[in-house]
Amino acid sequence: MTATAEAPAAGEVASFEVTLRIRRMNPEGTSEHGAGEEYWEEHTIQAHATDRVLDALHKIKWDIDGSLAFRRSCAHGVCGSDAMRINARNRLACKTLLKDLNPAKPIMVEPIKGLPVEKDLIVDMEPFFASYREIMPFLMTSGPTPERERLQTPEERQRFDDTTKCILCAACTTSCPVFWTDGQYFGPQAIVGAHRFIFDSRDEGQWDRLEILNDKAGVWKCRTAFNCTEACPRGIEVTKAISEVKKVLNTGEI
Amino acid sequence: MTLHEYDVVIVGAGGAGMRAALESSQRARTACLTKLYPTRSHTGAAQGGMAAALSNVEDDNAEWHTFDTIKGGDYLVDQDAAEILCNEAIDAVLDLEKMGLPFNRTEEGKVDQRRFGGHTRNHGEAAVRRACYSADRTGHMILQTLYQQCIKQEVEFFNEFYVLDLLLDKDPQSTPEGEEVSVAGVVAYELATGEIHTFRAKSVIFATGGAGKVFKTTSNAHTLTGDGMAIAYNAGLPLEDMEFFQFHPTGLAGLGILLSEAARGEGGILRNSEGERFMERYAPTIKDLAPRDMVARAMANEVREGRGCGPHKDYVLLDLTHLEPAHIDAKLPDITEFARTYLGVEPYTEPVPVYPTAHYAMGGIPTNVQGEVLRNNTDKVKGLYAAGECACVSVHGANRLGTNSLLDINVFGRRAGIAAAEHALATEAAAELPEDAEGRLRAWVERLRDTVGTPGAESIAQVRRELQETMDRNAQVFRDEASLSAAKADIAALKERYEAVGIHDRGQRYNTDLLEAIELGFLLDLAEVVVEGALARKESRGGHYREDFPTRDDENFMRHTMVYGGEQLRLDYKPVVVTKYQPMERKY
Numbered sequence: 008m009t010a011t012a013e014a015p016a017a018g019e020v021a022s023f024e025v026t027l028r029i030r031r032m033n034p035e036g037t038s039e040h041g042a043g044e045e046y047w048e049e050h051t052i053q054a055h056a057t058d059r060v061l062d063a064l065h066k067i068k069w070d071i072d073g074s075l076a077f078r079r080s081c082a083h084g085v086c087g088s089d090a091m092r093i094n095a096r097n098r099l100a101c102k103t104l105l106k107d108l109n110p111a112k113p114i115m116v117e118p119i120k121g122l123p124v125e126k127d128l129i130v131d132m133e134p135f136f137a138s139y140r141e142i143m144p145f146l147m148t149s150g151p152t153p154e155r156e157r158l159q160t161p162e163e164r165q166r167f168d169d170t171t172k173c174i175l176c177a178a179c180t181t182s183c184p185v186f187w188t189d190g191q192y193f194g195p196q197a198i199v200g201a202h203r204f205i206f207d208s209r210d211e212g213q214w215d216r217l218e219i220l221n222d223k224a225g226v227w228k229c230r231t232a233f234n235c236t237e238a239c240p241r242g243i244e245v246t247k248a249i250s251e252v253k254k255v256l257n258t259g260e261i
Numbered sequence: 262m263t264l265h266e267y268d269v270v271i272v273g274a275g276g277a278g279m280r281a282a283l284e285s286s287q288r289a290r291t292a293c294l295t296k297l298y299p300t301r302s303h304t305g306a307a308q309g310g311m312a313a314a315l316s317n318v319e320d321d322n323a324e325w326h327t328f329d330t331i332k333g334g335d336y337l338v339d340q341d342a343a344e345i346l347c348n349e350a351i352d353a354v355l356d357l358e359k360m361g362l363p364f365n366r367t368e369e370g371k372v373d374q375r376r377f378g379g380h381t382r383n384h385g386e387a388a389v390r391r392a393c394y395s396a397d398r399t400g401h402m403i404l405q406t407l408y409q410q411c412i413k414q415e416v417e418f419f420n421e422f423y424v425l426d427l428l429l430d431k432d433p434q435s436t437p438e439g440e441e442v443s444v445a446g447v448v449a450y451e452l453a454t455g456e457i458h459t460f461r462a463k464s465v466i467f468a469t470g471g472a473g474k475v476f477k478t479t480s481n482a483h484t485l486t487g488d489g490m491a492i493a494y495n496a497g498l499p500l501e502d503m504e505f506f507q508f509h510p511t512g513l514a515g516l517g518i519l520l521s522e523a524a525r526g527e528g529g530i531l532r533n534s535e536g537e538r539f540m541e542r543y544a545p546t547i548k549d550l551a552p553r554d555m556v557a558r559a560m561a562n563e564v565r566e567g568r569g570c571g572p573h574k575d576y577v578l579l580d581l582t583h584l585e586p587a588h589i590d591a592k593l594p595d596i597t598e599f600a601r602t603y604l605g606v607e608p609y610t611e612p613v614p615v616y617p618t619a620h621y622a623m624g625g626i627p628t629n630v631q632g633e634v635l636r637n638n639t640d641k642v643k644g645l646y647a648a649g650e651c652a653c654v655s656v657h658g659a660n661r662l663g664t665n666s667l668l669d670i671n672v673f674g675r676r677a678g679i680a681a682a683e684h685a686l687a688t689e690a691a692a693e694l695p696e697d698a699e700g701r702l703r704a705w706v707e708r709l710r711d712t713v714g715t716p717g718a719e720s721i722a723q724v725r726r727e728l729q730e731t732m733d734r735n736a737q738v739f740r741d742e743a744s745l746s747a748a749k750a751d752i753a754a755l756k757e758r759y760e761a762v763g764i765h766d767r768g769q770r771y772n773t774d775l776l777e778a779i780e781l782g783f784l785l786d787l788a789e790v791v792v793e794g795a796l797a798r799k800e801s802r803g804g805h806y807r808e809d810f811p812t813r814d815d816e817n818f819m820r821h822t823m824v825y826g827g828e829q830l831r832l833d834y835k836p837v838v839v840t841k842y843q844p845m846e847r848k849y
């Protein structure tokens with residue numbers, strides 16, 4: 008998804024046809040499908056060069072079948088609503104351009120894996136947010152509150168920059184083979200969330216968080232499959248963050 | 262029906278809603294209802310910064326900030342509110358830092374600050390570094406930090422609950438002036454189950470954000486459909502200054518995705534097809550950093566006069582190519598990635614195609630400086646509050662300065678949270694719920710469900726598209742009597758067609774089809790209010806530019822528009838609060 012010199016200029020309309028194969032499930036059933044039954048459905052639509060998978064889903068929902076259910080809000084990759092499995096890889100639908108996928112084959116769109124499917128592309132996000140809450144994702148300090156800001160050098164600020172970018176989209180956690188099979192593991196996002204505070208020079212709650220991550224549901228479950236790093240739409244080096252946390256646990260030094 | 266009772270119910274979990282929740286939940290039993298998971302709120306999309314005269318990098322003070330805010334708002338700002346905004350700004354930023362917000366830092370370790378449009382030293386002498394920021398993801402950091410604090414304080418959220426009706430104990434329009442009207446609660450629709458819930462509360466705070474989806478080209482999220490504004494309006498409350506909508510100069514051409522003004526704050530330059538830095542002609546002193554309304558009009562004018570770029574000459578260029586790539590990566594990483602991802606343009610080496618995009622509603626639900634909602638020019642609705650983009654205090658007047666909204670949501674979100682909790686604590690019992698509290702919503706939902714399968718029904722998407730197109734064509738950067746009248750006629754016809762829309766999904770669970778139909782109803786109501794206000798305002802001020810009345814007319818129009826709904830839409834006016842700043846010509 009990087010720059011291509013031949014990309015048509017804005018406003019130029021290069022139209023092409025694409026087919027989406029969408030994994031569907033209606034918990035209440037439809038005239039053709041039973042309640043909870045999972046099935047594939049295909050739609051072919053006209054797309055433009057700047058269209059994203061989200062635009063294609065909207066075309067289907069708005070002009071063909073309003074019952075198609077998915078979450079979305081910002082439409083430019085910053086709110087974390089629309090992580091889904093697109094051609095067997097976790098991505099944000101609003102950040103995946105159709106022209107960057109092979110248009111010769113149907114584009115496969117499925118809900119993210121490892122969380123209960125509620126309807127079509129919507130999954131239950133509660134277990135994911137529960138893991139995030141578990142690692143105490145808030146600044147912990149002791150002593151009196153200072154008058155002015157707490158000081159932090161640009162280098163100290165840079166130390167945890169990468170993990171501050173997380174938008175809680177769950178693409179990483181739901182791409183993790185350990186998370187799929189192990190009912191206990193917090194998943195990579197919770198470690199990213201903890202990393203953001205562990206390496207913040209202002210925070211004093213590192214050891215509380217590290218203790219949680221040292222638990223059986225924590226970092227040691229990670230088998231460095233790297234799926235999470237590949238999946239992260241914010242370009243966070245998730246595996247690196249996890250290994251930095253492991254290293255602190257091994258050495259006792261931050 | 263499920264009934265819940267709370268001291269305080271907050272509607273919305275963006276910056277304003279969560280800032281309010283942090284205050285309110287410390288003092289009173291609070292529920293925060295939100296149609297999105299809190300971290301999906303559009304505050305997270307905000308990029309450039311949050312204004313406060315910290316003086317961390319150069320001399321600055323709250324009085325200069327106040328002056329800039331009032332002048333930037335073209336003297337439609339309530340000056341008492343602007344003074345509060347700018348005086349409380351410093352604590353608002355420091356509070357966020359103490360909550361853990363990772364601001365960019367100066368070499369000494371203080372919160373760093375950058376330039377932004379319309380923010381100046383000593384009443385317009387030169388641009389000043391006032392915007393506190395975290396790269397170009399300041400809103401993301403604010404949203405995350407507030408959410409993290411809400412987790413810490415165990416704020417009770419009702420996620421994916423759509424509030425769709427407001428309950429008052431009396432009709433605010435037929436109740437005589439001076440008599441008391443109180444809030445009783447709200448009615449919400451739960452996305453996961455389709456169940457309707459009534460929340461009875463002593464205090465209710467609306468913090469539902471903007472309404473950018475009234476327009477086609479917008480920086481706003483799909484979910485920014487002005488729900489809170491429309492719900493208040495439909496409950497008989499007025500809306501203030503809705504004709505003032507900010508068009509941000511630099512949306513990605515054809516898409517509307519925002520490229521922050523920080524790009525120009527960091528040295529970016531706007532150029533036309535001749536390569537000319539045209540802002541030198543329109544604002545000789547501060548050039549590309551003039552307030553947004555001026556820059557947006559200048560861009561539209563360049564295009565109109567044939568100096569646009571691209572195959573259709575329909576955009577201008579934002580040039581960052583003279584900046585160091587390392588500087589771009591450090592200060593503008595996200596927005597340059599948007600250009601790469603969505604337009605395939607590499608900002609290191611190529612200028613980025615941009616055009617104005619509908620961005621921010623200056624108007625909204627009228628409130629006083631405690632966040633209390635007004636039902637006319639003087640009477641408050643007891644227990645009802647509003648804060649953030651859905652409210653109009655009015656600190657932005659006719660044109661909001663960049664970085665003043667992230668400030669607004671923190672200052673007035675906090676104030677509303679405190680006031681609402683204190684009101685609840687001082688109130689014995691919430692007002693009685695009206696009989697059949699959820700009846701109105703239930704009837705609406707059932708009527709829509711019954712449209713499934715109706716032959717020849719109107720399509721939600723089609724009606725919405727036509728609405729957005731007429732608004733872009735007729736009520737955008739340039740307006741006149743003819744264009745606005747055309748928009749008015751289109752909206753009236755679309756409202757009729759809306760009565761015949763049909764949905765596809767009859768289900769109870771995750772029926773987003775049904776909710777889009779309801780949101781479209783809100784958009785139609787708000788578009789009508791925008792256009793009526795714009796037609797009646799026969800002058801040009803801030804974001805509202807009438808080609809048939811190109812100058813500001815303080816004698817007749819230095820006053821707020823108040824639009825009332827009901828059987829017959831009605832316009833009224835409210836005086837502007839002036840403390841010490843007399844209107845002067847707005848030159849930069």
Ligand SMILES: Cc1cc2nc3c(=O)[nH]c(=O)nc-3n(C[C@H](O)[C@H](O)[C@H](O)COP(=O)(O)OP(=O)(O)OC[C@H]3O[C@@H](n4cnc5c(N)ncnc54)[C@H](O)[C@@H]3O)c2cc1C
Nearest residue numbers: 273274275277296297304309310424470649650664666667
């Ligand atoms: C792209 C972009 C960049 C920006 N950059 C800046 C900047 O750099 N500096 C600046 O000062 N300002 C900026 N702004 C403006 C600023 O971000 C917004 O005005 C501000 O964040 C609005 O906050 P809010 O809390 O009022 O609303 P939002 O953050 O939009 O939150 C609205 C909340 O209301 C809820 N809600 C809505 N309807 C309902 C309903 N019916 N029932 C229940 N809940 C509901 C939503 O779920 C959400 O939680 C920017 C805006 C955009 C779009």
Ligand code: SF4
Nearest residue numbers: 173174176177179239
């Ligand atoms: S780390 Fe990346 S993939 Fe994981 S939740 Fe955060 S943004 Fe999404």
Ligand code: FES
Nearest residue numbers: 080082086087101
């Ligand atoms: S819709 Fe917000 S991230 Fe895709």
